[in-house]
Amino acid sequence: MREEQAPPKQVHAALVSRIKIMAELDIAEHRVPQDGRFRIRYQGREIDFRVSTLPTYHGEKVVMRILDKGNLTLDLTQLGFEQQPLEALLQAIKEPYGIILVTGPTGSGKTTTLYSVLHALNSVERNIVTVEDPVEYELFGISQVQARPEVGLSFASGLRSILRQDPDIVMVGEIRDGETADIAIKAALTGHLVLSTLHTNDAPSAVTRLIDMGVEPFLVSSSLLLAAAQRLLRRLCRDCAEPYEVPYETLQRIQYRVKSKREKVVFYRPVGCRKCGGTGYRGRIAVIECMRNTAVIRDLIMSQAPASELRRVAIEEGMSTLRQNALAKAARGLTSLEEVLRVTAQD
Numbered sequence: 411m412r413e414e415q416a417p418p419k420q421v422h423a424a425l426v427s428r429i430k431i432m433a434e435l436d437i438a439e440h441r442v443p444q445d446g447r448f449r450i451r452y453q454g455r456e457i458d459f460r461v462s463t464l465p466t467y468h469g470e471k472v473v474m475r476i477l478d479k480g481n482l483t484l485d486l487t488q489l490g491f492e493q494q495p496l497e498a499l500l501q502a503i504k505e506p507y508g509i510i511l512v513t514g515p516t517g518s519g520k521t522t523t524l525y526s527v528l529h530a531l532n533s534v535e536r537n538i539v540t541v542e543d544p545v546e547y548e549l550f551g552i553s554q555v556q557a558r559p560e561v562g563l564s565f566a567s568g569l570r571s572i573l574r575q576d577p578d579i580v581m582v583g584e585i586r587d588g589e590t591a592d593i594a595i596k597a598a599l600t601g602h603l604v605l606s607t608l609h610t611n612d613a614p615s616a617v618t619r620l621i622d623m624g625v626e627p628f629l630v631s632s633s634l635l636l637a638a639a640q641r642l643l644r645r646l647c648r649d650c651a652e653p654y655e656v657p658y659e660t661l662q663r664i665q666y667r668v669k670s671k672r673e674k675v676v677f678y679r680p681v682g683c684r685k686c687g688g689t690g691y692r693g694r695i696a697v698i699e700c701m702r703n704t705a706v707i708r709d710l711i712m713s714q715a716p717a718s719e720l721r722r723v724a725i726e727e728g729m730s731t732l733r734q735n736a737l738a739k740a741a742r743g744l745t746s747l748e749e750v751l752r753v754t755a756q757d
Contacts, residue, residue, distance in 0.1 A: 412689060426463070426470050433461040441465055447544060455480035460544065475517070482522075482547065484529035489522075492738050494730040495700035498636060502702065503527055508635035509598035511585075512698075513610040513619075518640050519696045520607045521546055524581055527605060528552060531579055539575060541568035542583035557583065566590045573597055582606040588624040595625050598633040611755070612732065613637040613701040614720035617711055631711040634703045639732060641753045643745045645693040647686035651678040651743060664747065665757055666737050678743045695744055697754070699732045731757045 417425060430437045433446030444463045449456060458477040463470050483489065486499065502510055510527070512520045525547050528538060532551055543557035543565070553575075555568050565582055566589040572580055573593075584607045585591045598604040610619050616637035620630050658671045668675060680690020701707070701724045710720055725731065730738075734757070736750040 412687075422469055426472055429461060429472055429474070430463065433459070435461070435463065440470055445544075458546075460546075477546065479547070484522075484526045484547075484549075486523075486526045486530055489526060490695045490739070490744075491698050492730060492735040494728065495638065495698045495735060498700035498702050498729075499527070499638065499698075502636035502700075503531060503603070505603065505635050507598060507601045507603055509594060509604040509606065509633050510636050510638070511606055511608050511616045511634070512638045512640055513608045513613065513616050514640040515609065517642070519642050519694075520640055521583070523638075523640060523696070523698070524605050524607065525549065528579070528581060531603075536578045537576060538579045538581075539572045539577045540581040540583070541565055541572060542581070564590075566593055569593045569597070573602070577602060579603045579605070584608070585620075585623070591620055591623045591625050595620070595629050595633045598635075599629065610639070612717070612721065613639040613699050613729075614717040614724060615639075617720060618717045621714065627712055627714050631703075631708045634711070636700055636702055638698050638700045640696060640698045641732060641736075642694045643697055643736060643739065643749050643753055644691035645695045646678055646680060646743065646745055647683060647690055647692045649685050650681040650683035650690060651746075652681045653678050653743075656747070664737070664751065665733065666741075675741075677740055677747050679746050679748070690746075691749075695739060697732055697736045697739060699730060699735060701729050702727075725757070733757050 427437045432448040435444045435446045442465065446461045448459050456479045458479060460475040462473045486496065512523050514520050528549060532538060539553045541555040541557055545554045545556050557563055557565055557568055565584065565586060569582055569590065570593055580597060580602055582590065582594055582604065585594060594604050594606055608616050608619055610616050617630055621627055653676050656675050656677050658668065661668055661675060682688040682690045686692045704727055706723055706727065707720060710723060733754040736754045739745050740747055740750050
C-alpha cells in the first residue's frame, strides 16, 4: 500500500454515497458491511470494480478491487510460473477426476490461476460448471453460478445441485466449511475433476486443513491430485531497477544455492522513478509451489502426518518451494530480494 493525495474529510460521505450508488448498494445503510460491483469503460477497455464497505468508528471504509480485463491473461504458460510447479499443474489437470486445491491469502491470484486452468480445459466436449462468490470473470462456454447465501444458494447447496447436471469439471470458489469440503471430495471420487481454493499458508497445509474440517484422511488421500500455494510479488520497474552484488553470507542466510564463495551473484533492487511513482515497482507477478499427491505422500496422509513432514517429503521428491521459486524470479531481475523475503517464509 502507499498513500496518495487524500480528499478532505467533508467530502467523505458524498464520496462513499457515490461509490455505493455505482455499485448498487444501499446508501441509507451505514451499520452493516456491504459488497457490490460496477463496471466502467476507460480508453476502450472494460474495467471491473469490486466494492466492499465496512462501518468503522470514524465512518465507513471503502475498499475497491480493480480488474483490468484488457490485461487479463488466461494462459497458464504466460502466468510466469517456474518450470517444476507449471509441469506439476499441467500434469494434474490432464487427470479425468480428482481435486486440485490452490491455497493462499485473499488477493493472491488464486482465482486467476483457476480460471486459467478452466480456460485450458474448456472445450465443446466438456460440461464445465462453477459456483462462485462473486463471479469474477465471465468465461464463454462455461456455466457460472453466483452463490447467494441470503436465499439459500451456498457453495454446498450449489455444488450439490451442480452434480445433478452431470458435469465433467466443477470449480468451487472456496471451501469454507466441512459440508462443502465433504461434497467436493466425494465429487472428486465419483468421476469429476474438482477445482477449488482454501486459505492456508503453504501447499502441504491444505491436507491438514481438509482433515481439520472433518474429511476422513483416506478420502483426502485417494481424491487429492495436487495442492498448490500462491502469492503475488511486486515486479521491479524496468526503467530504474539497479543491479548489485550480494555477499555470500547473505545468500546463505536466505538459502540461495551457490557453487562456491567466489561465485559472483547479481540481484536487482528498486530505485524509484517517475514511471513507477517513486516506488521502484510496477505491476505484480505470481509465484506458486505445487505438491503432487505421490504414493509416499498418500501413505503419509493416511497416517495423518503433520504438514511439516508432508513438506519435507514433497521437497525430497522434487517440489520447489515458494521461497525457491521466488528467488529464481529475483535472480532473473523480475523482483527484489526484499520482496521475496517479505512475501515468502523460510523453508
